[in-house]
Amino acid sequence: MSTENRASRIADALCSVGWISLATFIEADLAVALRRELHTLDQQDALTPALIGKGPRQRLRADIRGDRTAWLDGASPAQARLFVQLEALRDHLNRTLFIGLEDFEAHYALYPPGAHYQRHVDSFQDDNARRVSLVIYLNDAWRRTDGGLLRLYTPQSRLIDEILPESGHAVCFLSENFPHEVTPARRERASIACWFRVRPDTPLPL
Ligand code: OGA
Numbered sequence: 001m002s003t004e005n006r007a008s009r010i011a012d013a014l015c016s017v018g019w020i021s022l023a024t025f026i027e028a029d030l031a032v033a034l035r036r037e038l039h040t041l042d043q044q045d046a047l048t049p050a051l052i053g054k055g056p057r058q059r060l061r062a063d064i065r066g067d068r069t070a071w072l073d074g075a076s077p078a079q080a081r082l083f084v085q086l087e088a089l090r091d092h093l094n095r096t097l098f099i100g101l102e103d104f105e106a107h108y109a110l111y112p113p114g115a116h117y118q119r120h121v122d123s124f125q126d127d128n129a130r131r132v133s134l135v136i137y138l139n140d141a142w143r144r145t146d147g148g149l150l151r152l153y154t155p156q157s158r159l160i161d162e163i164l165p166e167s168g169h170a171v172c173f174l175s176e177n178f179p180h181e182v183t184p185a186r187r188e189r190a191s192i193a194c195w196f197r198v199r200p201d202t203p204l205p206l
C-alpha cells in the first residue's frame, strides 16, 4: 500500500470510529533499522526511565509505567525515513480533516520484562495539544502469551481491541478519546510512540 493510501485509510478511520490498527505501517527493513538503533541507544545508556505528567508535575512512577524512552530527532537515516512518513501523514490529516496539526513528537520506548503502562489518556490535564496518537511496534514473533498487549478502550471504558506489538504494526487513535494501557510484558518490548500536536490552547473540535 502506498504512503498516500495508508494515510487516507487512517484519515477515514479517525473521522468515523476514531481509531485504526494497521498490520503494516512501516516496511520490514525500516522496522529492523529502528530496532537496531533503539538497542544501540540502550547500550549507550541513552534511554531514561519514562516520567508521567508534564512540567512541574512530572514525576517518576515505575508503578504506573516501567518503560525507558529516548526522543527521536529525525537525524539518523532510519529516523529520517520514518519522519518522511510521519510528515506525509500529518500533511494528509490536515488536508482531509482540517485539524491543524502543527508538528509531531516521537519517542522510542523499551519495556523490560515485567514492565507495564497503566491505563491513561495521552493528552495532559493542563495541555491538550496532542490530538492524534500513533504507536509503531518493533518486535519479532510476538505471541499473546508474551503479554505487553496494547488494550484500547472506548471513552465509556469498553474494551475495543488488544493489539500485539508485532514489528511493523501500528495503531492510531484520537489522543483525547481513547484510554489505553500496556499489559505487563514477559519479554523486552520495543515501540515508537508518536503524537501529532496542534498549537497550544487550540479549542477541541465540537
Ligand atoms: C504511550 C503508550 C502504548 C504502547 O507511550 O503513551 O501508551 O503500546 N504506549 O507502547
Ligand code: MN
Binding pocket: 120, 121, 122, 180
Ligand atoms: Mn499512551
